[in-house]
Amino acid sequence: MPEFQTAPGTRDILFPESGRWRRFVEVFASVVEAAGYGQVIPPMFEDIGVFHRLGEATDVVTKEMYDFEDKGGRHLALRPEQTASVCRAFVQHRPTTPWKSWYAGPNFRYESAQKGRYRQFDQVGIEVLGVEDPYADVEVIALAWRFYEALGLRRVTLLLNSLGEPADRARYVEALRAHFGAHLDALSPESRETLRRNPLRVLDSKRPVDAELVAAAPTIDAFWSEAAAAHFATVQGGLRALGVPFTAALRLVRGLDYYRRTTFEFAGEALDAAQNAVGGGGRYDGLVEDLGGPPTPGIGFALGLDRTLLACDAEGVFAPPGSMVSAFVVDTTGGAEALELTDSLRRNGISAERAFDGRSMKSQMKAADRSGAAVALIVGSDEVVAGTVVLRPLRGGGEQRTVARAAVIDEVRKVIG
Ligand code: HAM
Numbered sequence: 001m002p003e004f005q006t007a008p009g010t011r012d013i014l015f016p017e018s019g020r021w022r023r024f025v026e027v028f029a030s031v032v033e034a035a036g037y038g039q040v041i042p043p044m045f046e047d048i049g050v051f052h053r054l055g056e057a058t059d060v061v062t063k064e065m066y067d068f069e070d071k072g073g074r075h076l077a078l079r080p081e082q083t084a085s086v087c088r089a090f091v092q093h094r095p096t097t098p099w100k101s102w103y104a105g106p107n108f109r110y111e112s113a114q115k116g117r118y119r120q121f122d123q124v125g126i127e128v129l130g131v132e133d134p135y136a137d138v139e140v141i142a143l144a145w146r147f148y149e150a151l152g153l154r155r156v157t158l159l160l161n162s163l164g165e166p167a168d169r170a171r172y173v174e175a176l177r178a179h180f181g182a183h184l185d186a187l188s189p190e191s192r193e194t195l196r197r198n199p200l201r202v203l204d205s206k207r208p209v210d211a212e213l214v215a216a217a218p219t220i221d222a223f224w225s226e227a228a229a230a231h232f233a234t235v236q237g238g239l240r241a242l243g244v245p246f247t248a249a250l251r252l253v254r255g256l257d258y259y260r261r262t263t264f265e266f267a268g269e270a271l272d273a274a275q276n277a278v279g280g281g282g283r284y285d286g287l288v289e290d291l292g293g294p295p296t297p298g299i300g301f302a303l304g305l306d307r308t309l310l311a312c313d314a315e316g317v318f319a320p321p322g323s324m325v326s327a328f329v330v331d332t333t334g335g336a337e338a339l340e341l342t343d344s345l346r347r348n349g350i351s352a353e354r355a356f357d358g359r360s361m362k363s364q365m366k367a368a369d370r371s372g373a374a375v376a377l378i379v380g381s382d383e384v385v386a387g388t389v390v391l392r393p394l395r396g397g398g399e400q401r402t403v404a405r406a407a408v409i410d411e412v413r414k415v416i417g
Helices: 017-033 048-052 083-093 134-151 166-181 189-197 208-216 226-242 305-315 337-347 361-371 381-386 405-416
Strands: 045-047 067-069 075-078 099-108 120-129 156-162 260-268 277-283 298-304 327-331 352-354 375-379 388-393 401-404
Touching: 017 099, 017 120, 017 134, 017 305, 045 048, 045 083, 048 075, 048 083, 083 099, 083 120, 083 298, 120 134, 120 305, 134 156, 134 226, 134 260, 134 277, 134 298, 156 226, 166 189, 166 208, 226 260, 260 298, 260 305, 277 305, 298 305, 327 337, 327 361, 337 352, 337 375, 337 405, 361 375, 375 381, 375 405, 381 388, 388 405, 401 405
Parallel strands: 327 352, 327 375
Antiparallel strands: 045 075, 067 075, 099 120, 120 298, 156 260, 260 277, 277 298, 375 388, 388 401
C-alpha cells in the first residue's frame, strides 16, 4: 500500500470518468441556461455563521461541518451545500429579482463514508430568489425532470410534499412530538434522541423498529393553512399540466431546516434504498432574511452528481465518453516527422496523439489501438522519402492506403466524418 491515499469519503475521478463528470455539468448548464439561469460560483469556504442558518438541529450543522480557524482568527467552514452561499451572495450584491442562478461544484460533509455517500461530493443546482409564484416551483422541479430526461435516466421518482407555512409546520412538529412521545418505549434510542432535538427528522428513520410508529404518524396535510394548501394544489396542477409524474409524500422531510411549503426529493429507483436520493430541494422563503437581507422568497434544488452517475450506471445510460483523440501518429523514423504531423493535425482541428521514446512499430500500433483513435497515421523512412503517410483505419473497417503528406488532413477528415 502506498503511504498516501485519498482520505476517507474522497475519491480521485480519473479519465475517462472525469470526461463524464464534465459532460454532466455541460448538459445541466445547457438545460438551465435555456431557461434563463446564470451561473454563480460561490467560494468553497465561508464564515461558519452562513451555514448555521441551515438549522442548528440538523446533523449537517452539528456533526458534519468541516470548520476551522484561519490564520487571521476567522471561524470558517467548507460549504456543506450551496443554497446558503447563494443567498449570502444575494444579500451581499443585491441583484435585481427574480434572480435565477445555477451552480456546480463540490461540497463537504463529515458523514460516514460509503458507496453513494461521500465527504466531498459534487452537486449541480439552481436557485430562484424573489418569486412567490407557485409556478416558479413548477418550473424549478420540471427543470430537474428535464435534466434527468436529457441524461437518459428513466427510473427516477419525484416525491413531493409541502411543509406548510412556519406556523403550520410548528403545529405539525408539536403533533409529532405528541405522537412519538406517547410511544417512547417503542422507539429506537437513536430516534428518541432525534425526537428531543428535531421531531420532524424522526420521520426519516430507516430503522425497522421505528417503522410502525413512523407509518402511523400524522401527516402534514392536516396542518396546512388555506394559503399553503392552495399553493401546493397549484404546484401539483402545474406538474400535471407538464406531464411530470410525482408521488405525494406527506411524510417527506429534508435534512436541512430552512424549508417552507414545497419540498421534494428525487429517488433513483435503481439504487439501494438507503442512498437513493439523487436530488432534492424546496422553498426556503425565510433564508435570505435570516442572512440579513430583505424578505425574499426562494426555491431551488441540488442534484448529487456522484449519486446520479451511480443511477446512470445502474440504468446503463450516460456512459463515459469514448476515445479522446481521432488520430494516432506512428513514426518509426525517430525524426521530427511525428512531431510536425501531430501538430498540423491539431492545428487543423483534428485531435491527435503520438507515441514517444522510439518504441517499436508493434508497440506503437498497440498504443494507437488503445487510444481509441479512428485512424493510425504511419510514417516510416520510405514514406518520409516519398512525402507520403500510410493511413490505416482502426475502427469500422476500411482499407489501409498511402496518401500524400499534403492531403493527409483531408483524408483523415473523410475517415472521421
Ligand atoms: P441535500 O438533500 O442535502 O439538499 O442534497 C442534495 C443532493 O446532494 C442529495 O439528494 C444527494 O444526491 C446529494 N448529496 C448530499 N449529501 C451527499 C453525500 N454525502 N454524498 C453524496 N451525495 C450527497 C441540499 O443540499 C440543498 N442545498 C438543496 C436545495 C437547493 N434546496 C433548495 N435549493
